[in-house]
Amino acid sequence: MSTVHVSVIGIGCGSPDHLTLQAISAIRRLDAIVLTDKRRGDDPLVHVRERMLAEHAPGVETVVVHDPPRERRADHVGDQASYEDAVEVWHAARAAAYAKALEPYGDRRVGFLVWGDPAFYDSTLRILDRVAATGLTLDVEVLPGISAVQLLAARHRLVLNEIGASITVTTGRRLADEVAHGADNIVVMLNRSLDAGELEGDWRIWWGANLGTEHESLLHGDLRELAPAVEAERDVVRRAAGWVMDVYLLRRYLQ
Numbered sequence: 050m051s052t053v054h055v056s057v058i059g060i061g062c063g064s065p066d067h068l069t070l071q072a073i074s075a076i077r078r079l080d081a082i083v084l085t086d087k088r089r090g091d092d093p094l095v096h097v098r099e100r101m102l103a104e105h106a107p108g109v110e111t112v113v114v115h116d117p118p119r120e121r122r123a124d125h126v127g128d129q130a131s132y133e134d135a136v137e138v139w140h141a142a143r144a145a146a147y148a149k150a151l152e153p154y155g156d157r158r159v160g161f162l163v164w165g166d167p168a169f170y171d172s173t174l175r176i177l178d179r180v181a182a183t184g185l186t187l188d189v190e191v192l193p194g195i196s197a198v199q200l201l202a203a204r205h206r207l208v209l210n211e212i213g214a215s216i217t218v219t220t221g222r223r224l225a226d227e228v229a230h231g232a233d234n235i236v237v238m239l240n241r242s243l244d245a246g247e248l249e250g251d252w253r254i255w256w257g258a259n260l261g262t263e264h265e266s267l268l269h270g271d272l273r274e275l276a277p278a279v280e281a282e283r284d285v286v287r288r289a290a291g292w293v294m295d296v297y298l299l300r301r302y303l304q
């Protein structure tokens with residue numbers, strides 16, 4: 050049975066300047082690229098990828114996969130178990146869609162352009178494992194990219210850890226639990242709103258939205274004072290760019 054060679058390529062978070070030289074040369078040797086469209090033809094993050102391809106690999110074949118629907122209604126994914134069930138159903142459907150897209154490319158190389166870095170809250174590698182489990186033979190390489198976490202740190206000129214201390218990286222959904230378990234230096238991704246707004250205690254926040262793009266926005270200060278401004282700025286960025294993604298570092302004031 051022939052092998053499909055797959056390159057999972059981190060592309061940074063929206064700026065073509067953040068593609069690595071390795072990513073560019075990998076993109077140039079692809080036979081095809083799979084683009085996952087989350088908005089049925091009008092996904093701004095697909096357009097970002099298309100612009101990168103137009104610049105670095107004009108004419109490369111693209112295979113657009115429409116992302117299967119995902120249950121997001123709060124009353125259906127409120128607790129961790131139902132959230133995980135919903136993700137399971139969605140991943141299974143995505144794996145079937147990827148298998149169908151990859152099957153014709155035996156002995157050729159296909160790329161996935163992963164937002165940021167494939168190691169941070171991205172399902173591509175997990176889904177490719179599921180594709181391989183269906184019997185398609187895959188040979189997968191991973192090329193790292195610049196994550197939103199790194200961009201946040203760079204923009205605020207931050208070292209994410211205090212000397213010799215830990216960094217927790219989590220999601221808005223899990224933030225309260227992490228704090229309850231003692232985390233005090235936390236990078237928060239996948240935010241539905243400013244989930245930190247309700248936290249007990251005294252915190253500083255370093256916040257960034259749409260980092261690396263023309264609509265980039267940064268705020269830094271005391272969490273309680275800044276929370277309303279962050280919420281308002283999320284809306285401003287969303288309206289201007291058509292999408293908003295934000296990430297922040299929370300650090301407890303020293304006692």
Ligand SMILES: C[S@@+](CC[C@H](N)C(=O)[O-])C[C@H]1O[C@@H](n2cnc3c(N)ncnc32)[C@H](O)[C@@H]1O
Binds near residue numbers: 163164167170195
């Ligand atoms: C599905 S995760 C993917 C993360 C990505 N793999 C990475 O390495 O950054 C999406 C989350 O990453 C963060 N993110 C991605 N791009 C961003 C950007 N340009 N500016 C700010 N945050 C971003 C946001 O927290 C967003 O909800």
